[in-house]
Each structure stands twice: as C-alpha cells, then as structure tokens.
Amino acid sequence: MGITFLCAFSILAITAYLVWELWINSVLPRHQFGFNFLRTQTWDPVAGQFGALPFIYGTLVTSAVALVIAVPLGVGSAVFLAELAPPALSDALAFLIELLAAVPSVIYGLLGIFILVPGLRIIEPYLKAVLGWTPLFSGPFYGVSLFSAGVVLSVMIVPFIISISREVIRAVPNDQREAALALGATRWETVWDAVLPFASRGIAGSIFLALARSLGETMAVTMVVGNDPKIKASLLAPGYSIAAVIANEFTEATGELYTQSLIELGLVLFALTVIINGAARLMMAASERGKV
C-alpha cells in the first residue's frame, strides 16, 4: 500500500518542483522590474523592457468574450438537454457535444485560420452596424483579433459548460419541479424559478472550469489573435495572450532577461489558473453540499 501513498505524494512533489523551476528561472525580471512587470505595457526586446500588461489584458479579454458567447449557449443547451429533450435524444446529443471537447486545440486553430477568420470578415459589417456605436466594436477589423480568438475559445469551452451543467441540472430533485408545476407554473417558469436557482452554484462552477481552460489555451489563440502586444479598447483590434506570446517567442528569445520574462509570464498564467480553478472548486463543493 506504501506505493499508492508514494504515487499520491509524488503528485505534490511534481507540482512543487514545477512551481519551483518556474520561480527560480524568472528571478531576473522580478529583480529588475518587480511589480512593474505586471503593470507596464512596453514589450521591447531590443531595449530590454518587459511589461506583461498587454498579455494579461489580452488573456482576460479573449476569455471574457468566450464566456459571453459560451455561457448563454452552453447553459441554454444544458437546460434543453436536461429538461426538455427526450432522454434518448438528450444522451445522443450530449455524447456528440462531449466529442467536441476532445477535438485537439491545434485543429481548432487550423479551422480558425482557414474558416473562422474569413467568415468573420463577411459578418463584420453587420456586427458593426448593430454594435458599432460602442467603443468595443469600433475601429478597423483585419480578421485576426481579440474577438476572433474569443469566438474560437467559446467553441472550445462550450462542451465543458454543457456537459457539467446538464449533470447538475439533472441532479436537481424532482420535488422542485413538481411543486412549481403544481402551482401552475409554465415549463419555462419551472426551469427559471425552481430548477436553475438550485443548480446555480454547480453551473457557476462549470463556468469557472471553462474559464480556467480558456485562459491557458495556446495554439488556437496564437493562430487567430493577431499577436500584437498593445492594449486597445476595440475587440476588433489585434491583441496577444500570455500563452500565445510564450509559444511564439520562447524558442526565439535571445538573452536571459527575455527568456526569463517569458517564464515569469508562464508563472503569472499559472497563478491565474490556480485562482480560477480554486474558485471553481469552491463553487462545486458548495453545490455538492447544497444538494444534500
């Protein structure tokens, strides 16, 4: 039995080693820039100035766009699959959607470059006609952008939201539904007033998990985000994300400070996902308890 303990322990050891390696290999920028690393916007390898803000911004914004699209789509589908669809259809569709989660990231990138980006160029005038009055959808659009990356990410995370939310909604006790229906509520009112509040923590947990996933997503984002380390108000402007800049520049970074700045970015990304994952876990745990 000792060996099972050892294996369990090794997980702690590996994770600690990982964090340690990232930490000691990013001493230089911490020493040189301190907290300014997180606060400044200049990423200038020639002058040796490294500020992470544009990447942090891009990472958060692309994930936010992904959530804005994926949450309604995902929760809506989950409601349909759990509450309305006949069980056989629900299982078949859920199965199909879970397969979406298995499609490798690089394939999403491939589809992103060759289909999504040209497609968005066609949609863009309509998008602007409707939403162009906000600063978010102003300015020129080149195809690759924070918005494009957000759309790809939304497709990638929607299966997570659907499959977890569907389980959570299904787990809501039947008394809830029956009570509401008995009071004369319509099907939708039952879902909205009696079922969803009960499942809300679990759904929130699924959203956080999806968020954690989209923050660290690399290949698909790199291929469509535009790779420009600037902070612009418009979502249609090209941007950059932490994971993308590491993928693009890590093998190319010349000089210790440059390499270590990229590793520190990796550490920042790790910290972000740790926080979000922690939040997701808390939500899920709370929802388990709430179920009784």
Add this chain to the structure above:
Amino acid sequence: MTRKLALLLPLAMMASGAFAQNVLINGAGATFPYPMYSKWFDEYHKKFPTLQFNYQSIGSGGGIQQVTQGTVDFGATDGPMNDKQLMDFQEKRGNGVLHFPTVMGAVVPVYNIAGVTAQLNFTGEALAGIFLGTITKWNDPMIAKANPGVNLPGNDIVVVHRSDGSGTSYIWVDYLSKVSKDWETKVGRGTSVNWPVGLGGKGNEGVSGQVKQTPNSIGYVELIFARQNKMPFGKVKNAAGVFVEASLASVTADAAGAVKEIPDDFRVSITNSPGKESYPISSFTWLLVPSKIQDATKKKAIADFVKWMLTDGQAMATALDYAPLPKPVVAKELKAIAKIQ
C-alpha cells in the same frame, strides 16, 4: 492498454533499432532560407545516406537562442549575431561561433491598395515614416512625390509586421535604421522590435495573408515569397538615388557593392550599399556553427557540408530563386572552414 502497448512496441523498436549507425545533426533557425536548406540537406542525404541534417525553421531569433543554449548542433539566421549575443555565446559555451553566409535574399514592401495597380516607388524616408506611424495616409506627399501620375487614395495606411522573432524583420529594420535617424533612435535593430504601429502576423505567410486580406495595408516579406504568391511589391530607392526593383541580379549587385568591406567574421550588413543597380534591402543569410564541436563525426560532417554547400550547393540556388554568393565571398569562406575545431 496492454493490447495498445503490444501494438506500439514493435513500432518503437523498429524506429530505434534499425538505423543505429546514422548520424543525426540538428539545426534550427531562419525561415527565409528554409526551402534552399531543405533542398540542400535532402541532396546531401542522398549523397551520404548515413548523414541526416534535421533543419527546423523556427525563426532567426530561435536559431541564435538554441545554438547558444547548445540544444542544436548549428543555427541559422538572417541577421548576424550582435556583440552581446557573441559574448553570451562565449560565456555559455567557452568558445566562439562562426558565421557562414549561404545565399542572399531581399525583402520587399508588399501592399494592397484599392484601385492602385501601378508598381509603387518608395523612398527610405517614406517607408520609415509609414512604419513609425508619422505617415498615416496613402496620399501623403512623401509617398505621392515618388509616384507621379498614380492616383493614391486618402485612406489610412494599415501597417503589418512580423510577430515572431525574424531575420526578415532584422533586414527590414536594419535598412530603416540606416535611412532614418528617427527609426534608429526610437526603435533600433533586432530580430524582434517594439513596433510603433501595426498588427503582427506570424511568418511571411502571416504577413502576406494579412496584407492580401486587408485593404490599404502595407507589409514586408521575402522577395521569393512575394513572387511565389504573385503579390505586387514596390521599387525602393537605393543609395545612388535610383528606384530599383528587387531581383536576383539587383541583390547580387548589392552584395558586390559591399563585398570589399566584408570582415573576417562575415558579420556584415549589406543593406543600402552603393551601386546604381543595387537593391537596397538585401542581406546574406548565415549558418551559425560553433567554433568547437566535441563530437568528431559531427564536426567533420558539418565542415564537409559547408564546403559542399559553397561549391556544388551554390549551383542549385538560382533554380529556387535565391541569389548565389559572390565569388570572393565563397573563396573567403572556404578558408574559414578550417576554423571549425
């Protein structure tokens, strides 16, 4: 699981056991000469079947970085290593690194302007202004003056540059630094720089894709790339004041103009060199070979390859749209091979 293992194991064994006497030499770096290198390495492999040169085009910055870290046997770059990088190399490896020019290439401005079909002329100042963001409209007098008779629109210029560390960028900004004091002080030289304006595309492909799809845009790509993709590209004014179209002949002319000043370590920029026919945004591309290679087999293989590349290999260049090296450079390099120890 066991079944899967049983299926995979023979495959793994086959791949590990069957070719035990082969020598694999890893290299990485510049993307611009990749078609040339892959052709050379393939031909060389056919000639000496046990020698495998595995070259991965990860970008010039990557070539410099990985050869400095010692994770590859040789690197390749479109921009020579600077003094600081050489010092880093010396410090890390305890020996130096040799630059071997292999072929030459040119970088051209490509553009996509609605309603403009004529080949545009660009002065160095205009290009620097556009990429600095001080020239923002296509009908700016700086551009219009060089293009009499062309009806340029008043639209905003969209600048496209490389997002990855790139030798192509190095050649481009090296040229801009030579023709514009502003550029030299505000941005400077490097395989990746802090671009004042524009959006980034990864690789020549990324840049040309952006330019093709974005109205009123301008970017820069390797000449071969522009040609293969049939993109319109502009003439550029050279040091002698003539607008020259990039071609193998004008690139060779540019090198000939600079050839007298080639230093012993071959680290030389030939952008904006004198000569009426010179295309000003031209450059060598280099192999980076450590001056000391522990493994005797690899050392011999690399030295032999460089020699072959300089003799038989040069003859293959023009067929793939690369400009071969001027004779005096080849002669000088052949002597330098002895420095590999």
Add this chain to the structure above:
Amino acid sequence: MTGSLLLWRRKAVNIAMLTVTGMCTVVAAGILIFILGYLFIHGAASLNWNFFTKLPTPVGETGGGMANAIVGSAKLLLIASFIGIPIGFLAGVYLSEFGEGVFAFAVRYVTDLLNGVPSIVMGIFAYTIIVLPQKHFSTWAGGIALGVMMIPIAVRSSEEFLRAVPKALREGSMALGASRAQAIFTVVIPAAKNGIITGVMLNIARVSGETAPLLFTSFSNRYWSEGLNQPTASLPVMIYTYAVAPYEDWHQQAWSAGFVLLTLVLGVNVFARLVLARNRHVAR
C-alpha cells in the same frame, strides 16, 4: 381580461424561451458536425497511402508523407503512458481507498491545480528540467511533458471508478479473510476494470492532440527518430508548422494530418464512451 393577457404572455415567453434553448443545442451540435464534415472533405480528399508510409519531402517536391510523425506520436504517447498512468492510477487507488484527512485533501487539491496548468507552461517545465541540462531536444522530454499532463486525469478517473464499486464487494471479500490490499487488488480493481480502461483511453486521446508542450521538448525531425534521445516529429506539431508555413502543398498535408489525428482521437472517444455507457448502465 388582464388575467388572460398575462397568461398569454406567460405562455408566449414559455414557448419562446424553450425554443431558444433548443436552438442553442442545435448550434452547439451543428458546430461539431460542421467541423467533422469540413475536415473530412478537406483532409480525406488529399489523403493517400504515401501519407502513412513516406517521410516528408523537401519544400517544393510533392508526394511526401508523415510516417515519421505518426511513429513519433506513438512513441511520445507510449512514454507518457508509462509515466502518467501508473502514477495517476495508484494515486487514484490511494485516494479512493484511504482518501481521508488533510493529506488526501492536499493531494486532491494539488491534482486539480496540476490539471489546470496550461500546457504551454508544462512545455517550459520540461524544457528547463530536461532539454537544457541534456543540451538536446529529445523524445524523452516530450513524453515526460505529456506524461505529467496525464497524471491528474488518471487520478481523477481511477478514483471515480473505484469509488463506484459497491462497498458490499470490499466488505464481502474482507469478511472472507482477504487483507485490505488483497481486497483492493483482487476484487475492487477488477470490478472497476472497464471504467479504468475507458479513463486510460480517453486520457491518451486527450494528450495525443497536445501541441504546445512538444514545441520545445520533442521539437521536430525531418527523418526517423532513433531511440528516445533524438528529437522526433509528431502529428500535432506537424499540423502546426505546416498550417502556418507559406506553401499550399503543406496546407493540404496539414489538413490530411488534422483529419487523421481527429479520426484517431474521436474514434478512441466513441469507442471508450460506448464502453463507459454500457458499464454505467450495468452499474445502475
């Protein structure tokens, strides 16, 4: 009057919202069908036997394949499985059988953290601990990066399936005089076998498409990779390099590779999930 209007409105909202949820589902499922269809048309069209048997050709010469990348991916997954699955599985056994107290909580929590580590960060990790000290890219480095990524999923899935084994089975065998260890290894684990195998297969399928951790660990190779100390080509990295390269012929090959990879991944998924579904049905 107002009452019936209100009722009418409630009914209208009901129908409208239910339709919206249905449409959400159609969109989500439609995306998958679109992706599969597109890859099938684009990828299968240019797929031929050479793809599976030949090495890549130099730029400009057609007719090459990705045989070395297919074998390379297989080797990477083999190493990864040898590392990730035993550690993850045994840790899962620990959690399901002795998983109480602070230590178990810590392991579960950290496992979640490890699962959340972005794959690109895993690549940096393997690069700094293996590639830099060894001074060369290697199949090992890539395999280890993937292996570490497999651990948390292996832990989670094995714990879940072991826990699903009814308590009565354990207690029964221990009542018959089996030790705790015997009960676990001769009764509980065999009972959860199908589920565990399913978990392993899904795990392998998941990491088989990982690109980011391989970019600077197993690197890539034009030729066959000998043994495990040389860089190796792999399908996902080939897709990436070929997709962003400027050659039309390579784009075609990237689609083919994407098609092959997706078929493998989804094939394993469908197979494993059908096993899983059957298993669940029996369990209920």
